[in-house]
Amino acid sequence: MRINELSIQQVTNANGNFQFNNLPIGRYILSFSMVGFESKKIETSIPVSTDDLFLIELQPSETVLQTVEILGRDEQSYKNTSSFVGTKTETPIKDDPQAISYVTKELIDDQQAFKPSDILKNISSVNTYSYYNNDISIRGFRAGGALVNGLRSPTNSWSQTLLANVERVEVVKGPSSIFYGDSDPGGTVNTVTKKPLVENRKSVDFSTGSYNTFRLKSDFTGPMNEQKTLLYRLNLAYQNAESFRVLQGGEDMLIAPSFSFLPNDRTRVNVDFVYSKAKSRLDRGQPIFGGSAGTQLNSTPISFAIAKQNDFMHELNMNSTLSIQHKFSDHVSINASYMKVLYDEDLLEHRTSNNYAVDEAGQEIPTLMQMQTIRRKRKSFNDNISLYLVNRFKTGPLEHRMTAGYDYIQNVVPIGGSTFNAAGYRNADNTGVISRYNKDKPELYLIEDGMPVPNVPHFDLTDPDYSISEISSYINDPNSQSAARTFQHGIFFQDQIAWGPVKAVLALRQGYYTNVRDYKQDDENLVRQRKFIPRIGLVYTPIQPVSIYANYTQGYQPQSANIVADPERYGGPFEPMTSKSFEGGVKTEFFNKLLAINTAIYHIEKNNILIDANDDVNPDLRRQIGQQRSRGIELDVNGQILSNLSITANVAINNTVITKSDDPAEEGKRMPNAPKHKGGIWAKYTFKLPALNGVGIAAGANYISERNTQNAALILPSYVVADAALYYAFDKFRITANLNNVFNKTHWVGGYDYNRLFPGTPRNFLVGVGYTF
Structure with a gap:
């Protein structure tokens, strides 16, 4: 049970008895909850007679046919008991034969996190790759896909989404192609x-x-009505902030209304809408002195960025979802969901060409960056349809929960996208541009002061110039972006079978994947692929608090539509990516199910991954390498040790290496931004002493070992970052003070190469005041 106003929690003894001592005078709302039962709340006043007793009776909750999260959850701790992401139906995490890590809204609030990058430290085997939206590595593999409420969401945007409307962030580990089409083998993030x-x-x-x-x-x-058949939720968020990075920061806004309609006990309808807008600049990372100067991470300050005052990035994301659940009987239900996503980008940036300047002889100048400008306007639309039937029945001693369904996912880039770019070197007549400097033919170029003249002036790392730069002074190349369309659909089947302490999950999917090249053009053509994907998992529960599991899963990923549709820019053609995963582990619960400790060990293989080709002429060029293998072990701890002591902790040991490549020198090399060791802990303690009533403290630390970048010569150092917080709750107010990176540790959370590193934030603080009414 919980006293909401004081954020104090208590657990009953074996007989169901409980008591609170030394409470201040006032009126309180007591919340009572237990897994498998409906929650209940009562209102009371202090003082009360010593003879007064509360008799609370909770009614069983029938959740076995719940197939989509329609109503908000009452759990209010770092622990989450159930999830939909692994099986499409509400399943206790301990009964799901795969690792699912998560961060709840309570931890998000306690750490005053505002964007996903603020909470990655709390999840095992997840590491930052860059500053960009959902650009992370999971179990050593770079992730590219994401889910919102179990529906596939595009990750076109650069800006990270806000967390103000988030109940929890989950990471389902391993391939999840069975339910979500193409998916990354390391794991998938579900918001x-x-x-x-x-x-x-x-x-x-x-x-x-x-x-x-x-x-x-x-x-x-x-x-919204007396019958409580129409419910609402409205989340609003606004932030205006600068950054430790030069010319970075910006303005973020989120409007997220949600409505649930429950006309009867068999039908539930939910409508979600999210309007998210960001005004900022695109931060391409910190450049340091060039490779010929050796590894000099401190040659520029971590605040150093390449940009101009007139750069901008305006992004709009709109997301609307309709979900309907209907029970035909106590054993059969159907769920239908549709999500529509709009992304709109308006961008101007001065950025590097991923190279350093050269002199007339072709020698690299490690303190000057080659530059380019990009002016771009584009839109994209995403549609996601999911329809599935759930049937619960028995065959002899076996209990079945069978799921059969169909899904359709489409992404369209319409006609109208356009770019206006400048790069390269001026020709000898200063009338045009040559993309690359050829030291053997200097006569083709405009030469001044012993250097070829760039179309866009070089950026001096020793004397940066952030003034306004008018792009019309460059020789620009206007281009209309080709329209593109990709869609996939599939039929899936799953049977969750229970036989005493043994549970099995058997699942199959037949997926169809189509890329449309030159969409809506005279030479439009289709690239079709198909894949049959199996999954099997077993869970054994020898005693109620302990589950032992194992699974085998396959994954499939066709190359993205923009890469397939533009071979001149990205290269190719490329083979689709395939993967397979073996995983086992133990999931346990302690202290009356208030604390969860989950461990996992895994082996994953992925074939035909694309990586940057690091081409001097074309920075977008990709190349394909043969096979990568990830092996590791991980531990996640979430929940409460005492009623006033909450904790989250994670440990991961991971080794992700290239096992097959056309370049033998690459074999055995660790994948970029895939640390071998990662660990973290965060603990919050609320005092029970009358003199410190309402006071809480929290502290934590996170460790990341050294990591490779995409350049074999550049390795990012390991680091430990410590955080702390102080809380004070009184009446309906809550004051929170967070101090992050307490010891002001200089560190890098990810990186590509010498010209694009992503440093972590120095010591910073945040003070918040909250009022509940």
């Missing part, structure tokens, strides 16, 4: 948004802190 609640809750939070940060968010939910 679960907040859903309406049946009781009124309202909160407003304001935060400010380092780098001129101003942040406001609110959360309103409750019934």
